[in-house]
Amino acid sequence: MSSKNSWFLLGCLLMMGMLCGCPQSRQSSKKDGKMYVVATTGMLADAAKVIGGPHVRVDGLMGPGVDPHLYKATAADTRRLATADLILYNGLHLEGKMQGLLKKMARRRHVVACTDNIPKKSLRKPPSFQGYHDPHVWFDVSLWQFVVRRIGEAFAKADKAHAKEYRKRAKAYEEKLIALHKWVKTQVSSIPTSQRILVTSHDAFGYFGQAYGVKVVGIQGISTVAEAGVKDVERVVDLIMKSKLKAIFVESSVSEKSLKAVMQACAARGHVVKIGGSLFSDAMGAEGTVEGTYLGMVRHNVKTLKRALASDKK
Ligand SMILES: [Zn+2]
Known part of the structure; x- marks a missing residue:
C-alpha cells in the first residue's frame, strides 16, 4: 500500500470513529x-x-x-x-x-x-x-x-x-x-384471606398483589399523572363498605389527597376507615436508614400491612 493510500485509510477510520459516537466499553x-x-x-x-x-x-x-x-x-x-x-x-x-x-x-x-x-x-x-x-x-x-x-x-x-x-x-x-x-409469602399468608386487600393512592402494588395473593386497589390508576376522579373514589368506597375494610395505606411518594376523599366518603356512609400506615411505593426511605435500602423497604411495607390487616379480624 502506498503511503498516500495508508494516510487516506487512517483518515477514513478517524472519520468513522467521530461520526459513529457509539458507546465504547x-x-x-x-x-x-x-x-x-x-x-x-x-x-x-x-x-x-x-x-x-x-x-x-x-x-x-x-x-x-x-x-x-x-x-x-x-x-x-x-x-x-x-x-x-x-x-x-x-x-x-x-x-x-x-x-x-x-x-x-x-x-x-x-x-x-x-x-x-x-x-x-x-x-x-x-x-x-x-x-x-x-x-x-x-x-x-x-x-x-x-x-x-x-x-x-x-x-x-x-x-x-x-x-x-x-x-x-x-x-x-x-x-x-x-x-x-x-x-414475604410467609408473612402475607398469615393475614386472614378476607383481609388481604390493599387500598392505596395509586396502583403501584399490582405486582405485589399478583405475586403474594393480595387484592390491590389503587384510587388513582397506574401513573400519578392523572388525578383521581369522583368515580374512582366512589368505586373504592363501595369496595371498602362491602368488605368492611378497616385500613387503607398512604404512599411515601404520592399525595394523600385522594385517600382523604375516600375516608371522608366512608365516614359519611357511617364507616370509619383508618390509615394503616405509610408504605414506600415509587421511592425508598431516607439514605442511611433501613428503609433507605430495597431490602428494608420491602420488609417495612410487609410489616406495616401485616400490622394493620392481620389484627383486623372481624
Ligand atoms: Zn408509580
Whole structure:
C-alpha cells in the first residue's frame, strides 16, 4: 500500500470513529478510578451500590419521596447524566418525563433499561395503563432478581477488569432476594384471606398483589399523572363498605389527597376507615436508614400491612 493510500485509510477510520459516537466499553474514566454510574430511582441506585462495591461511584437522581412518573431532570441531573460511564433506568415508561433525555443520552453513553430482560409474559398489562406494561416491577421480589442480574451484566460489560466481582456480588444479592421473596409469602399468608386487600393512592402494588395473593386497589390508576376522579373514589368506597375494610395505606411518594376523599366518603356512609400506615411505593426511605435500602423497604411495607390487616379480624 502506498503511503498516500495508508494516510487516506487512517483518515477514513478517524472519520468513522467521530461520526459513529457509539458507546465504547470504558474503564473508569474518572480521576478516582471508579466507574461513574447514574441511576434514576433509589431502588436502582441501591442495587448498583451493592453490586458495584468499591469499584463504582453511584449517584441516584430521585431521592426519598420523589415521584418518578412526574420527575423532570434538572440541569444538574443532565450534567451528571452527560458525564456518567453508565446510566441505569427502570424503563417501561416509569420515568415518563425523562424519555427524551434518556434517548438522547443513549447516543453517546451506555444507557441500560434495567427491566428489559424480564420475560414479557411476567409483565402486567392492566387495562388502565392503555396498552403499556406496569412499570412497578420491584414489588415482586422474584422479578427484581432479573433487574439485579441485568445490572451485574451491564457492569461486567462496561468494566471488564472487575467483571468477575460484579457477577459474584449480583449472585449473592440475588440469593438475598430469593430469601426475601419467601419471607414475604410467609408473612402475607398469615393475614386472614378476607383481609388481604390493599387500598392505596395509586396502583403501584399490582405486582405485589399478583405475586403474594393480595387484592390491590389503587384510587388513582397506574401513573400519578392523572388525578383521581369522583368515580374512582366512589368505586373504592363501595369496595371498602362491602368488605368492611378497616385500613387503607398512604404512599411515601404520592399525595394523600385522594385517600382523604375516600375516608371522608366512608365516614359519611357511617364507616370509619383508618390509615394503616405509610408504605414506600415509587421511592425508598431516607439514605442511611433501613428503609433507605430495597431490602428494608420491602420488609417495612410487609410489616406495616401485616400490622394493620392481620389484627383486623372481624
Ligand atoms: Zn408509580
